[in-house]
Amino acid sequence: MATANTALLLMDLQPAILAGMPNDKLAELLDRVNKAANAARAHQIPVIYVALSFRPGTPEVSSNNQFFDAARSRFDNPDFANIHPDVAPQTGDIIVYKKRFSAFTGSDLDVVLRGLNVKHLVLAGVSTSGVVLSTTREAADKDLQLTILADGCFxxxxxxxxxLLTKVFPRQAGMKTIDEWCEGLD
Structure with missing residues (x-):
């Protein structure tokens, strides 16, 4: 598998977002995501973390946005944007802060991808129906090649x-497990 022009996008892996996951599933997910991140780093593939983050007082949250307005009090916390310590970024990794479901909305992700000349995104994150769906749709509209790590989503x-994993995403992205993707790098 060609790794040139590829980046691994790890999305919304924040303790506040992951808090609803059962502990056994959370531990398994974080282990798999670490495997993907380590494989990417070993093959000089940029690892980009995407985190949901707002200014104090959440001025970016509109009362017209039903989901974000209802969760406003959760977002107004300086620790909300922290990445889970079990998958913490390492030196050289990039962190992008977004304002909505899509990794592109309210962030500089597009500029970072162009700067790195990325044409192929490999996606993992929580939740499948939130950040993964929204980012997949927008990235496909930007004509990026996509791979979704099915067992890197929840x-x-x-x-x-x-x-989403069996009917919707395969229309716009290649589907792989983390093991399959990592093995394809060698």
Missing amino acids: DADEETHRV
Whole structure:
């Protein structure tokens, strides 16, 4: 597998977002994500973390946005944007801060990708129906090649997760497990 012009996007791996996951599934997810991140670093593939973050007082949150307005009090916390310590960025990794579901909305991700000459995004994150779906759609509209690491994603709604991974995403992205992707790098 060609790794030139590829970046690994690890999205919304923040303790406040992951708090709803069962502990056993969380530990497994974080282990798999670490495997992907370490493999990417070993093959000089940029690792880009995407985190949801707002200014104090959340002025970026509109009362017209039903989801974000309802969660406003959760976001107004200086620690909200922290990445889970079990998958913490390492030296050389990039962190991008976004303002909505898509990794592109309110962030400088597009500028970073152009600066790195990235044409292929490999995606993992929580939740499948939030950041993964929104980022996949927007990245596809930007004509980026996409791979979704199916076992690097989680959604609290198992049926929604299944439908997205088996019916929706394969129309716009290659689907791989983290093991398959890592093995393809060698």
